[in-house]
Amino acid sequence: MSEITLAEHALLGAPHEYLTPLERPTLAEAQAWCRHLATTHYENFHVATWFLPRKIRPHFESIYAYCRVADDLGDEVDDPEVALRLLNSWGSMLDECYDHPERSMHPVFVALHETIRECGVPRQLFADLLHAFRMDQVKTEYETWHELLEYSHYSANPVGRLVLWVCGYQDESLGLLSDKVCTALQLANFWQDVTEDADRGRRYIPAQAMAQFGVEDGQIEGRVFTPEFGAMIESLVVGTRAMLRDGSVISSRVDKELAVTLDLFSKGGNAILDGITAEKFDVLRGRPVVTKTKKLSLLAGALIAKMRAGLAT
Structure with a gap:
């Protein structure tokens, strides 16, 4: 045993x-x-x-x-x-x-x-x-986008596919849309948790992106925010938001009850990205958070959607 x-x-x-x-x-x-x-x-x-x-x-x-x-x-x-x-x-x-x-x-x-x-x-x-x-x-550092997306393939995407499977959806086209949402949620959390990950000796921002914007590892370790660092995070946020938007159409292809939950996940990811944007992309001063007011707003919206669909339990 x-x-x-x-x-x-x-x-x-x-x-x-x-x-x-x-x-x-x-x-x-x-x-x-x-x-x-x-x-x-x-x-x-x-x-x-x-x-x-x-x-x-x-x-x-x-x-x-x-x-x-x-x-x-x-x-x-x-x-x-x-x-x-x-x-x-x-x-x-x-x-x-x-x-x-x-x-x-x-x-x-x-x-x-x-x-x-x-x-x-x-x-x-x-x-x-x-x-x-x-x-x-x-593996504690990622060099390329390919490496990071491969990690997300294992760490995030199976969760969305498990949700679909348990709800009776096994179509691969839905799985691919789910992958986009889950990878985007994973990435949003990475951009939100830059300092916490650094404290654990991990860096999920690809070295490829850092080189593109002229950002060095020491800036993360020393919490040194520069315009270049801000531009890098802004670029990451924009790309992640586009991925989340592309995948979120999955909500229109499942039943209304599951759609409420999937919408909540997508809106939660956007709320994280909004929090980073509100801090002007300075994720080095501390972890950007989704406010309680925003969380309540998301939950209230989900509850209303559930009730409108006649699905309240």
Whole structure:
């Protein structure tokens, strides 16, 4: 049986609930565990899932729990070798969930198997996400746009495709539109989190873009904002907004209930870009934020759209 051992858990220093339990939980217990993780770790995820049909919310909670634990296994460890071992253990548990689900002990995989069984979710989507978490252990800087887009292919795009799959959409044309939205959301977060990533020893702004605008690594480390740096971030924001706009047409090609959630994601990405623009592209003074007023406005708009469609639950 695959598991995260007690010794590995001690090295991880993660919350005790991430340790594989000694007894297999029931499906109800496993789903409750995932729901608790989803509703206590990331408020925005909890709010977004409220706009989805009630019957599929447990699937999104199990998917979120899988991603959340994997992310913590990679990010909460200082030693990349230990993190990789933990992520490989998580990957073995994923394989077990598909190949021998009766052996799964961790609540995430007990719950996730029900999602896999009901929705027929391909293993590769989960494996791709895990590949991105492994990449984070060995690659901390990106040289070209191709490298960054490849990373987003694994780290962001599977999430959108999982949403579509669980909602019954498997058409590749929709998947490609979803990829644009998810990659744009990933990029928007990168431009928002330049200083936080730098503190973790990571740089997602491609060296290619920095060279184009005459920006040096030392400016990020030293928080030295210049007109050249501002012009670079502005260019990144403009390109990201165009990608988000191109992908957002997906909302017109799905049912109204799912469209409300997808619109909320797209508007959230634009709100991040608006926040960066409001700071005149100076992301070095601190992390631009989406104001509470803006968040409430987005949520209110989504709620009105849901009610107009006659879909309030």
